[in-house]
Amino acid sequence: MTRRDGLIKVIDLLHAEITAMKTNDVDALDKATSAKLAALNDLAAIDGGMLEPGVRELAEEAHRLNETARIYCNLMAANVRRRLQILAGDAAGGYRANGHLAAYA
Numbered sequence: 001m002t003r004r005d006g007l008i009k010v011i012d013l014l015h016a017e018i019t020a021m022k023t024n025d026v027d028a029l030d031k032a033t034s035a036k037l038a039a040l041n042d043l044a045a046i047d048g049g050m051l052e053p054g055v056r057e058l059a060e061e062a063h064r065l066n067e068t069a070r071i072y073c074n075l076m077a078a079n080v081r082r083r084l085q086i087l088a089g090d091a092a093g094g095y096r097a098n099g100h101l102a103a104y105a
Contacts, residue, residue, distance in 0.1 A: 003051065006043035007058035013039055014065035021072040 013036035020029035 001042060001046065003043065003046055003055050004058060006039060006046065007055065007062055009039045010036060010043065010062050011058065011065060014062060014069055017069050018065065018072060021069065021076065 013032050016032035017029060017036060020026075020032055
């Protein structure tokens with residue numbers, strides 16, 4: 001496997017992760033994330049040497065997609081936190097009007 005091939009695989013798996021997050025498909029997200037981590041390990045095991053043409057651009061694309069996945073993950077976590085706060089009767093988000101953190105028993 002070349003770096004180029006490895007990066008293309010990682011990019012495809014990042015797309016799969018993002019799609020799974022958008023559709024709330026936990027099984028697909030688990031599979032895509034596990035496969036992505038394995039692909040990254042395979043990529044890291046490639047010996048040094050000359051970079052093939054286009055590798056830098058593929059790495060930058062993978063980085064952009066990873067940032068997109070991170071943003072989706074953070075948004076999902078924020079939505080869950082907000083829902084839990086509402087269920088706990090703390091619609092203010094854990095803070096009171098006086099600016100102090102609410103106490104929990």
